[in-house]
Amino acid sequence: MARNTDGLSRERIVETAVELLDSAGESGLTFRALSARLKTGAGAIYWHVANKDELLAAATDGALAGVTAAGRTPEEAIRAVAIDVFDAIDAHPWIGGQLARLTSQRTTLRILERLGQQVQALGVPAEALFYAASALLNYILGVAGQNAANARAQTWGTTRSEVIGAESELWASLDPAEFPFARAIAGQLRDHDDREQFLAGIDLIIAGIKQTSEAGTTQTSESGIK
Incomplete structure (x- = not known):
């Protein structure tokens, strides 16, 4: 050769x-x-x-070099980081496993840094920064990795809509006394978009982080009242 x-x-x-x-x-x-x-x-x-x-x-x-924190607001920047990581792991499913390895620690830290700076910009109290930023990081890596794993586990020759449709039918057929919630959302499972579901989770976490920030501001204000 x-x-x-x-x-x-x-x-x-x-x-x-x-x-x-x-x-x-x-x-x-x-x-x-x-x-x-x-x-x-x-x-x-x-x-x-x-x-x-x-x-x-x-x-x-x-x-993951293309991951950015572009956005006019901290919320937009967090969503940008999240979707960049989601798309990268979707395109390269092996990334999910690698980010759990010590040899990829610096890559994970860079993602955490981008998220953490935006969490700080939201005014989160210092004592809650670690939990808020790590909650975002763990959600992003966990859900993106699971989404990629599910895609790889899909039986050859089947489409996503077929797999999700079959699962939705299974949920709809469950015992209503034992699984009332799963039956109620069976249709949403069938029609959902993975990216939209992922970003909805990000928005829920951001909403909780903002409440933490607002609570911290209120406590600070109250402590200053004589």
Whole structure:
């Protein structure tokens, strides 16, 4: 096999690793497969990346490079971060598992930082900052990761609407005495959009955070009354 080290860079290696992860998952990302895809030797890759853990961390960081906190208000900025992460994990399902690894800690911290700055801008009391920001982070990573996992678990040849439709019919057929709530929302399950459901959860968390901020402001004002 011809060896080609021309133009080989860390960026090119990471881009190719992302492609392999997307097509074959973490088990398919080996230095042998990477070498074959890049048409170079493993030694040339090791010059740029020390080991697979470092490569996975770099690939995760690269796949999430587009996450921004763009928005005119803290609420808009939080939604922007949330949907960017949701879309990135939807496009690259392997990211969800990687963000739980210590090697991806800096990537997770960057997401937390973007969220935390907006939580601060909402005026949340200092003692509640950790809980508010971590609640957002855990919701975003958890729901986005579960959504991607559900998509991967879907039986080949079936569509999302078929799967959700069958589940909705099951809910509607449940015992009304034991599952009155599930029966009541069966139609909403059938018709819901995953992205809209995800953002509705973000809005609920933001509403709770704002109440915490308002409560803190009220307590501060009351403590200043003589």
